[in-house]
Amino acid sequence: xxxxxxxSDRETEPGAGPTPSNGxxxxxxxxxxxxxxxRHREASLYHALGGAGAADGRTLAQLRADARAAMAQAPxxxxxxxxxxxxxxxxxxFDALAxxxxxxxxxxxxxxxxxxxxxxxxAGRIVQADGGVVSLMLEPALAERGVILCSLEDAFAxxxxxxxxxYSKRLTIDRxxxxxxxxxxxxxxxxxxxxxxxxxxxxxxIVYAITRPGIAQYARTLVVGAPHSxxxxxxxxxxxxxxxxxxxxxxxxxxxxxxxxxxxxxxLQDFGSGEVYxxxxxxxxxxxxxxxxxxxxxxxxxxxxxxxxxxxxxxGGDMAFRGVFFAEEQEHLDVFAxxxxxxxxxxxxxxWRGAATGESRASFEGLIKIDPGAQQTHTYLxxxxxxxxPKARLDAIPSVLVSSDDxxxxxxxxxxxxxxxxxxxxxxxxxxRAAAVRLIIxxxxxxxxxxxxxxxxxxxxxxxxxxKLAAAREDIETYATAR
Amino acid sequence: MADxxxxxxxxxxxxxxxxxxxxxxxxxxxxxxxxxxxxxxxxTLASTLMGHPxxxxxxxxxxxxxxxxxxxxxxxxxxxxxxxAFQYPVAIPGVSVANFLRMAINAKRAGIxxxxxxxxxxxxxxxxAHAIELLDVDRSFTSRHLNDxxxxxxxxxxxxxxxxxxxxxxxxxxxxxxxxxxxxxRTVAEGVQKLHDEQGLGALIITxxxxxxxxxxxxxxxIMLDGRIVLEGGVELVERLEREGYDQIRAQFAAxxxxxxxxxx
Numbered sequence: 001x002x003x004x005x006x007x008s009d010r011e012t013e014p015g016a017g018p019t020p021s022n023g024x025x026x027x028x029x030x031x032x033x034x035x036x037x038x039r040h041r042e043a044s045l046y047h048a049l050g051g052a053g054a055a056d057g058r059t060l061a062q063l064r065a066d067a068r069a070a071m072a073q074a075p076x077x078x079x080x081x082x083x084x085x086x087x088x089x090x091x092x093x094f095d096a097l098a099x100x101x102x103x104x105x106x107x108x109x110x111x112x113x114x115x116x117x118x119x120x121x122x123a124g125r126i127v128q129a130d131g132g133v134v135s136l137m138l139e140p141a142l143a144e145r146g147v148i149l150c151s152l153e154d155a156f157a158x159x160x161x162x163x164x165x166x167y168s169k170r171l172t173i174d175r176x177x178x179x180x181x182x183x184x185x186x187x188x189x190x191x192x193x194x195x196x197x198x199x200x201x202x203x204x205x206i207v208y209a210i211t212r213p214g215i216a217q218y219a220r221t222l223v224v225g226a227p228h229s230x231x232x233x234x235x236x237x238x239x240x241x242x243x244x245x246x247x248x249x250x251x252x253x254x255x256x257x258x259x260x261x262x263x264x265x266x267x268l269q270d271f272g273s274g275e276v277y278x279x280x281x282x283x284x285x286x287x288x289x290x291x292x293x294x295x296x297x298x299x300x301x302x303x304x305x306x307x308x309x310x311x312x313x314x315x316g317g318d319m320a321f322r323g324v325f326f327a328e329e330q331e332h333l334d335v336f337a338x339x340x341x342x343x344x345x346x347x348x349x350x351x352w353r354g355a356a357t358g359e360s361r362a363s364f365e366g367l368i369k370i371d372p373g374a375q376q377t378h379t380y381l382x383x384x385x386x387x388x389x390p391k392a393r394l395d396a397i398p399s400v401l402v403s404s405d406d407x408x409x410x411x412x413x414x415x416x417x418x419x420x421x422x423x424x425x426x427x428x429x430x431x432x433r434a435a436a437v438r439l440i441i442x443x444x445x446x447x448x449x450x451x452x453x454x455x456x457x458x459x460x461x462x463x464x465x466x467x468k469l470a471a472a473r474e475d476i477e478t479y480a481t482a483r
Numbered sequence: 484m485a486d487x488x489x490x491x492x493x494x495x496x497x498x499x500x501x502x503x504x505x506x507x508x509x510x511x512x513x514x515x516x517x518x519x520x521x522x523x524x525x526x527t528l529a530s531t532l533m534g535h536p537x538x539x540x541x542x543x544x545x546x547x548x549x550x551x552x553x554x555x556x557x558x559x560x561x562x563x564x565x566x567x568a569f570q571y572p573v574a575i576p577g578v579s580v581a582n583f584l585r586m587a588i589n590a591k592r593a594g595i596x597x598x599x600x601x602x603x604x605x606x607x608x609x610x611x612a613h614a615i616e617l618l619d620v621d622r623s624f625t626s627r628h629l630n631d632x633x634x635x636x637x638x639x640x641x642x643x644x645x646x647x648x649x650x651x652x653x654x655x656x657x658x659x660x661x662x663x664x665x666x667x668x669r670t671v672a673e674g675v676q677k678l679h680d681e682q683g684l685g686a687l688i689i690t691x692x693x694x695x696x697x698x699x700x701x702x703x704x705x706i707m708l709d710g711r712i713v714l715e716g717g718v719e720l721v722e723r724l725e726r727e728g729y730d731q732i733r734a735q736f737a738a739x740x741x742x743x744x745x746x747x748x
Contacts, residue, residue, distance in 0.1 A: 425573040427557035428533045428566070429583075429645065430591040436558075439586070443577025443628070 046081065046399075048338045048369045049175075049283060049309050055168035060156060063168055067183035070174035077176035077279065079305060079334060084395045085363040087305050087334040089178065092277050097248055099216035100185035105132030110209045112238045112272065117205065118456035123231070124149040124192075125205040130215050132188045145198055152189025152220055163191060166224050170283045170311070171254050178250045178279040186220035186252070194229040194261075203232040203266075203454065210238070213245025213274060221253040225261035225290075234457055235267040242274040249301070251280035257290035259314070266452055267296040269304075270464060278304040286346075288314035295322040295452060297461050299468070302331060309338040312346040312377075322448050323352040324461070327360035327392070328468050334363045339381060341374040344404065348379030353448055355385065355441060356392035357472035367399045368409045375406040383413040386444055389475045418476070437476055438469050486510040486548055486685060487532075487565070487653050493542035494524075494531050501527040503710035504543070511652050511685040514675075516696055516721065518689075519707035520729045525689045526570060528707075529657040533557050533567045548652070562591050566651035568642040570658040574630040580641060581611065581625040584648045591649060614647040617677055619670050636667035643674040646684075653685040654678075660695035672698030693725050708736055 055063060076094060079087040098104070110129050117125075124138035126149055133151040148159060155163045173183035190206050208219040223233060237249060249271065257263055263284075271278065278301040286292050294310055310321045319339075327333045339348045348368065356362045366381045383396040398411035418437060426436035445465060452458045469476070485508035494502035501524045509515050519525050531538045532545060534557040545553050547563055555563070575583065585607055592599040602610075611625060618640050630638050639659055646654050656675065660668055676699045678684040688701065696718070704721055706714040708729075713736040714720060724732070 419573070422573045422575060424533075424535055424557060425569065426575070428561050428569075429587040429649065430558050430561040431587065432556070432558045432590075435590060439578055439583075440575065443575055446577030 046079070046336055046365050046367065048340050048367060049170070049172060049281065049307065050340065051170040051172045051283065052311075052313070052342070054170055054172045059164070060167065063173055064184050067173040067180045068185075071177055071180035071184050074174075074177035074180060077178060077305070081363065081365065081395075081397065084397065085334065085361065087303070087332065087363070089277060089279060089303065089305070091303070092248060093246060094177070094216075094248070096214070097216040097246070098214060099181060099248070100218050101131050101187035103131035103187075103215035103217060105130050105134055105188070106211055107134070109135045110211045110240060112211075112240045113207055113209050113236070116236060116238055116268075116270070116460065117207070118460055120456040121202045123147075123200045123202040123204050125207065126151070126190050127207040127209065128188045128190065128217075128219065129209045129211055130217055133190075142200065146195035147198065147200070148191060148193040149204060150191055152191045152222060153187065155191035155222070159191075159193075162193065162224075163222065166222055166254070166256055169254065169256065170285055171252050171281060176279075178248070179252070179281055181216065182218040182220060182250045182252045185216075186218040189220035190222070192223045192233065194225050194231045196226045197228045198226075199230040200232070203234040203457075205234045205236065207236045208238070208249070208251070209236075209240070210247050210249060210271070210276060211240050213242050213247050216248040216250060219249065219251040219253075219280075221251075223253070223255040225255070225257045225263050227258045228260040230262040232264045232454070233266070234454075235265075237267065237269040237271070237278070239271040239274055239276050241272040246275045246277065249276060249278045249280065251278070251282070253280075253282040255284045255292075257285065257287050257292060259288040260290055261287065262291045263293070264453065265292060265294045266454070266457060268299065268457070268461060268464075269296065269301065270299040271301040275302045277302060278306065280305075281307045281309075283309040283311065284319075286310065286312045286314070286317035286319055289316035290314070291317070292319045293322070293451070294319065295324070295448065298323070298325040298333060298335065299461075299464050300326070300328065300331060301333070304332065305334045305336075307336045307338070309340055310348075311338075311340040311342060312348065313342050315343055315345055318347040319349070320451075321348065321350040322451055324445050324448050325352070325354040325362060325364070326465055326468050327354070327356045327362040328472055329358040329360060331358075331360045333361070335365070337364070337366045339366070339368045339379055341370045341377040341379065343371070344374040344407070345376035346374060348377070350379070350381040351448065352383045353385070353445055354383070354394065354396075355388055355444070356394045357388040357468070357475055359389070359391040361392070362394045364396045365399060366397070366411070367401065368411065370402045370404050370407050370409060372403040374404050377404065377407040377409070379409050381411040384444070385413070385415050386441065387415065387417050388441070388472060388479065390479050418479075433477070434473055438466060441469055442466065484549065488546040489532070489543070490546070491543035492528070492531070492540065492545065494527055494538050494540055496527070496538055500541070501538075501710055502531070505707075505710070505712055507687075507705060507712060509653050509685050509687050512679070512683045513685050513703065514679055514699060514701045515687045515703040515705065516690060516701035517687055517705045517707060518691070518721070518724060520733075521691065523707045524710040525707055526657055529567055529655045529689055532560075532655055533565065534560050558590070561649075561651075564652035566646050566649060566654040568639075568646060568654060568656040568659050570661060572630045572638045572642055574628070574633070576628050576631045578629050579626050580629050580644070583629045584611065584625075584645065587645070587649060610648060614644055617647055618644055618674050620644070635662040636664065639663060639667065639671050643671050647674065647678055650682055651684070653687065655687045655689065657689050658691060659688070660690055660692060668695060669698055675699050693721050696721050706732060708733055
């Protein structure tokens with residue numbers, strides 16, 4: 001049943017239907033400044049970072065000091081979407097964690113990294129384990145061409161002017177305690193610079209791995225694509241499995257695309273069986289006539305809040321913002337994906353798909369924000385989700401905030417359950433029930449996974465989803481029988 | 484003994500009895516037509532034969548190749564060599580026709596004996612090329628997602644394509660002719676005929692109309708009314724139906740009529 005479009009500035013009545021996604025694409029444009037009075041408070045919790053100019057001329061040392069002060073003062077973050085969900089990090093024993101450089105680093109590349117990353121050709125690979133970089137490889141030919149891949153610490157030491165120009169250009173440092181902790185305490189870190197006109201086919205792999213409980217990993221990544229560069233980045237956020245104790249991944253990534261640059265940015269997040277908290281902010285800035293294809297695959301963490309923002313900052317910028325998520329067992333996932341248009345003409349296309357099993361909780365809010373003056377922006381947001389367990393809960397809220405009049409912005413989505421007719425159909429072709437279910441779910445994600453346009457990585461994502469489905473088999477079975 | 488033997492089959496869905504004692508035999512190499520008006524129970528029979536969970540068998544049995552399959556899961560029936568071409572094939576987004584076929588063939592192979600090895604790439608391609616020719620579809624057809632955005636005719640062609648690739652012993656075609664234009668109908672019907680001629684397929688063609696039977700000629704015709712097969716015979720029954728319509732036959736076998744009559748007796 002199609003519903004009226006929802007706006008992030010409109011509070012939803014508590015107790016209203018659980019799934020506000022629309023049954024079909026619903027056009028939504030919004031007059032400038034049309035905000036219901038007295039309803040600002042909710043909107044303030046899920047708003048765009050809009051962090052342009054965040055560093056504001058401060059040096060790294062000043063930023064660290066300011067962030068440290070903010071960290072000391074702020075409580076652990078709680079995000080609320082009234083009537084839908086609440087994401088609280090209050091269960092994290094933050095003070096007990098060894099963070100940043102204090103987390104130390106193992107001697108070599110952790111087993112989980114060797115186990116997860118596919119065999120493949122790569123342009124470079126940098127691995128940070130816990131508090132420090134433990135492995136770095138860059139194709140010598142690319143180094144000769146001017147590509148820089150190193151720890152962010154080294155980048156500040158060896159390329160201070162280049163780094164200072166971009167560092168924290170858009171990443172804020174004080175919106176909440178964990179963001180501040182990252183900005184204050186990050187160690188190691190990753191810097192990637194791809195020079196003008198350079199096209200690199202194989203991916204640069206950026207890997208963060210947590211090897212043990214009791215630590216906070218403050219992952220800090222800065223990527224710059226110089227004019228007309230064309231490259232791929234694959235980020236992996238991983239953790240070894242562990243049975244007891246907590247760990248924190250507080251990640252911050254900023255990626256800048258200068259005029260005409262193109263990137264395919266993919267991320268695979270899977271923190272394994274341990275109690276790993278993930279509070280991350282990632283922002284991509286798309287410059288003039290630049291293009292970004294971004295696809296995070298969020299496949300597991302105990303409690304996850306990710307703010308992912310794709311900002312078109314210059315005319316002619318275009319982007320495809322994709323994402324998949326899969327929550328299982330007791331996991332809690334909260335994704336806020338922002339499609340921000342600061343100027344026009346610009347294009348956007350947001351398409352996410354997610355599933356939830358077990359007693360997991362998955363919340364997705366997608367926001368299209370078109371700033372004043374971003375004329376001739378055309379963008380579309382769709383979110384499709386699949387509920388695979390009676391105890392799982394999945395909410396998806398598309399929002400549109402438009403402050404220009406010559407634009408088109410619309411959204412749509414579906415919330416689905418397993419289609420028994422499809423299962424029977426496949427059974428009559430010789431698939432047993434479990435195989436049929438697996439094929440349906442894999443097919444559900446496939447349109448996005450194939451968009452990775454990278455078989456080795458697509459293979460890893462497919463395999464992880466298959467593993468999760470196998471683990472949830474009984475649960476999915478019970479659900480289907482109950483219906 | 485026939486390959487597929489249906490004996491005194493009574494089926495209900497929820498509280499309603501739909502099939503009230505059906506007897507029917509279908510063997511490899513035979514083409515049967517099962518005709519009847521809407522609501523007579525034809526599609527219920529098709530779904531029941533494949534083991535649809537919504538249909539409850541209250542009496543009777545289904546035997547396939549000498550084995551009672553009444554309690555088997557749908558995929559076990561498929562592996563045994565039964566196939567159902569759906570009246571309304573279901574879309575499977577994200578799964579290409581070629582991939583689906585390859586996985587289905589392998590699923591079937593894995594269930595035979597101790598498990599046969601998966602089909603080789605070359606063998607699969609050869610099969611597929613042959614089947615595609617049979618059905619007059621574009622090569623690109625197999626890279627599309629199964630039934631997703633397919634036209635009615637494409638869906639029915641995809642059903643026959645699956646049948647050609649999975650090589651069942653007995654196929655049930657549930658109103659495969661409905662909603663088809665004449666060209667699609669001819670392609671589909673000729674496909675069935677060829678599979679019969681080349682592979683010895685046994686077919687139970689369920690239809691409301693006579694027109695498909697102009698292209699694929701049944702040796703046996705059964706007419707179903709109100710959950711029972713009331714008339715059986717050869718292809719002459721189709722002609723009689725064309726002349727008289729279901730009403731005359733219904734009048735002959737009005738409710739309360741004791742037993743079905745075998746017209747050929």
